[in-house]
Amino acid sequence: MTAEARELIEELVAEGVAPWWEACPGERPEVLDAVRCGFRGVRMASGTPLGAVRAACEAVRARDGFVSVAAAAFDGADDPEAWVAAARVLRSGVDRPNLLVSVPATPAGIDTVAACLAEGIGVESTLVFSVRQYRAVLDAQWTGLERARERGVDLAGLGTAASCELGALEDEVDARLDRLPGASASGLRGTAALATARLLFRAREMALGGARWQGLRARGARPPMLLWSGTRAAQVPSLVSWNTGHVMTAQTVEAAARGRALEGDTLLGCHEQSLRELRCLAERDVDLDVVGEELLRARSPWGAGPAVSAGGSRQRVPEPEVGEAGAGQR
Numbered sequence: 001m002t003a004e005a006r007e008l009i010e011e012l013v014a015e016g017v018a019p020w021w022e023a024c025p026g027e028r029p030e031v032l033d034a035v036r037c038g039f040r041g042v043r044m045a046s047g048t049p050l051g052a053v054r055a056a057c058e059a060v061r062a063r064d065g066f067v068s069v070a071a072a073a074f075d076g077a078d079d080p081e082a083w084v085a086a087a088r089v090l091r092s093g094v095d096r097p098n099l100l101v102s103v104p105a106t107p108a109g110i111d112t113v114a115a116c117l118a119e120g121i122g123v124e125s126t127l128v129f130s131v132r133q134y135r136a137v138l139d140a141q142w143t144g145l146e147r148a149r150e151r152g153v154d155l156a157g158l159g160t161a162a163s164c165e166l167g168a169l170e171d172e173v174d175a176r177l178d179r180l181p182g183a184s185a186s187g188l189r190g191t192a193a194l195a196t197a198r199l200l201f202r203a204r205e206m207a208l209g210g211a212r213w214q215g216l217r218a219r220g221a222r223p224p225m226l227l228w229s230g231t232r233a234a235q236v237p238s239l240v241s242w243n244t245g246h247v248m249t250a251q252t253v254e255a256a257a258r259g260r261a262l263e264g265d266t267l268l269g270c271h272e273q274s275l276r277e278l279r280c281l282a283e284r285d286v287d288l289d290v291v292g293e294e295l296l297r298a299r300s301p302w303g304a305g306p307a308v309s310a311g312g313s314r315q316r317v318p319e320p321e322v323g324e325a326g327a328g329q330r
Contacts, residue, residue, distance in 0.1 A: 019245065021250075058096070066100050083108065100159050138207050161245075192291075195277040238266050240263070
């Protein structure tokens with residue numbers, strides 16, 4: 001890894017952004033080298049040898065980091081029982097506290113979040129594309145942490161994360177804008193990913209200001225991580241704020257290091273502009289909630305399914321409002 005890439009990693013960490021390594025199968029030596037270069041997390045594919053996962057967990061543990069590994073639901077079923085069973089097997093096989101089991105944010109996958117956390121299994125929700133989806137994920141995270149607390153699980157060691165594939169979202173929205181007649185929509189190209197990221201960040205900040213989170217925080221719960229994946233190198237400087245992370249390949253890190261410098265926090269307090277951009281997209285029949293559901297359906301083998309839920313009777317996570325998040329939320 002070049003000196004410029006190492007410097008970028010250090011700058012991201014200084015801004016409260018956790019660089020995550022997107023590992024490919026068979027990359028064990030490279031993963032360990034990446035952690036030594038400053039990466040705080042590692043994402044590994046389903047089927048990665050358990051020994052390699054354990055080695056990655058040990059490597060990032062010194063940096064208070066996590067390793068996320070995709071679960072493979074038994075018999076290819078998309079239901080919470082199948083996902084939780086697969087998560088138990090993975091957790092047992094790796095046997096490291098900083099393992100996150102990643103499941104797609106389908107309705108069943110979101111229900112799985114609460115069930116896994118209740119058993120003390122950390123979870124990353126993947127394939128998040130919209131604010132509506134993310135609110136459901138947050139709700140499931142809160143529910144799972146509450147159940148874990150009731151069972152006596154140490155919340156301080158339990159990791160939660162959600163990742164939004166901003167590159168895929170931006171490409172899909174821009175493709176729809178390109179199909180519109182005339183040139184009136186051209187000015188909206190390249191706005192969907194950043195607007196969505198800012199609103200996801202805002203949704204989390206508002207949730208962290210609520211009574212549910214304050215109760216969990218008092219019991220030692222860690223704030224949920226918000227990760228960006230599939231981003232382009234040019235997007236990295238635009239996605240910087242506290243307790244977020246970039247899941248990047250080596251190529252993305254090197255390309256981003258050759259690009260423009262970081263510009264400080266780019267997400268906090270920008271939700272009003274983002275809401276206006278989403279309204280402009282909706283006026284052109286590009287509804288990001290609908291786009292998100294269609295992307296989930298296309299990228300998940302099981303589709304988006306019915307409306308998302310986390311099972312049982314639950315409170316809603318607060319929706320974004322005008323104004324800043326309180327200072328005591330983190």
